[in-house]
Amino acid sequence: MKPTLKVYLCSPRGFCAGVVRAIDTVERALSLYGAPVYVRHEIVHNRYVVESLRAKGAIFVEELEEIPQTDAPVVFSAHGVPKAIPSEAERRNFFSLDATCPLVTKVHREAEIHFKRGREIILIGHAGHPEVVGTLGQLPAGAVSLIETVDDVASFVPKDETKLAYITQTTLSIDDTKEIVRALKERFPKVAGPHKEDICYATTNRQLAVKKVAHLVDAMVVVGSPNSSNSQRLREVAEREGCPRAVLVQRASELDWSMFEGITRLGITAGASAPEVIVEEIMGAFAEHYELSVETVTAAEETEFFPLPRPLRQVTAAE
Ligand code: SF4
Numbered sequence: 001m002k003p004t005l006k007v008y009l010c011s012p013r014g015f016c017a018g019v020v021r022a023i024d025t026v027e028r029a030l031s032l033y034g035a036p037v038y039v040r041h042e043i044v045h046n047r048y049v050v051e052s053l054r055a056k057g058a059i060f061v062e063e064l065e066e067i068p069q070t071d072a073p074v075v076f077s078a079h080g081v082p083k084a085i086p087s088e089a090e091r092r093n094f095f096s097l098d099a100t101c102p103l104v105t106k107v108h109r110e111a112e113i114h115f116k117r118g119r120e121i122i123l124i125g126h127a128g129h130p131e132v133v134g135t136l137g138q139l140p141a142g143a144v145s146l147i148e149t150v151d152d153v154a155s156f157v158p159k160d161e162t163k164l165a166y167i168t169q170t171t172l173s174i175d176d177t178k179e180i181v182r183a184l185k186e187r188f189p190k191v192a193g194p195h196k197e198d199i200c201y202a203t204t205n206r207q208l209a210v211k212k213v214a215h216l217v218d219a220m221v222v223v224g225s226p227n228s229s230n231s232q233r234l235r236e237v238a239e240r241e242g243c244p245r246a247v248l249v250q251r252a253s254e255l256d257w258s259m260f261e262g263i264t265r266l267g268i269t270a271g272a273s274a275p276e277v278i279v280e281e282i283m284g285a286f287a288e289h290y291e292l293s294v295e296t297v298t299a300a301e302e303t304e305f306f307p308l309p310r311p312l313r314q315v316t317a318a319e
Pocket of ligand 1: 016017018019078101102103104170171200201202203230272
């Protein structure tokens with residue numbers, strides 16, 4: 001007889017509205033214009049999603065220079081791009097479709113407004129992440145400085161501390177970011193910030209659900225890719241909230257069963273770019289080893305929906 005395992009399924013988990021929009025953009029472009037559709041960078045950070053779109057005719061590149069002269073659509077990923085990229089696409093007469101999440105675009109607009117008001121901008125985020133590269137690239141070099149930790153706040157030297165503003169990456173840890181913002185405000189009381197957090201609703205809700213579950217379980221499985229910022233944060237949040245073992249996996253085949261020996265309670269969640277079909281695959285794998293009883297733990301209801309990029313919307317409406 002199989003041992004029993006109580007599974008707590010975090011809700012919300014998996015795809016957010018920005019990811020759905022980005023994937024739909026590529027799929028819609030493929031069905032309207034046919035293959036190939038070029039996509040700059042992984043459309044979202046998930047190998048399964050990327051491979052599925054590749055099988056349908058999407059060609060993924062890291063830079064525009066890898067794309068030959070073409071009439072085929074060129075899609076920019078959900079993470080956003082530096083301003084130089086759409087300019088280069090225009091120069092090369094590409095038919096570009098911008099799948100940047102509207103909540104990332106909102107941060108780009110905030111940066112522009114601060115810049116117009118003569119403020120030096122601090123971006124709280126992770127160096128090298130494509131969203132950070134895109135946000136830094138909205139303004140001339142030197143206009144935005146990246147801060148990753150509370151220690152960075154202490155060593156930051158502003159040009160004029162009365163003219164400072166901060167913005168953040170959308171997929172950070174809520175708790176870490178609070179600490180950094182607190183340190184910033186302590187050191188620079190006049191720093192301007194967003195009216196409401198730049199961390200998006202999806203990141204926030206997925207972390208809140210993990211917090212509700214982490215202390216109830218012996219282990220937590222986070223479905224997501226290692227290069228997915230919000231998935232990595234979910235694993236960290238689980239550990240910090242007292243879950244003894246938290247692991248990030250892309251597929252059931254990556255599960256290390258020795259890690260789950262003797263557990264009786266398991267939490268499962270998925271990053272915003274991870275499809276539900278992989279969560280089902282993981283549940284199926286556990287069901288082979290254990291007798292499961294499943295309970296969903298809900299932290300928030302989500303109803304967000306973002307319409308497709310305008311060129312696709314117009315074609316859709318005309319049909
Ligand atoms: Fe947009 Fe947030 Fe989803 Fe990123 S995680 S695509 S910012 S909704």
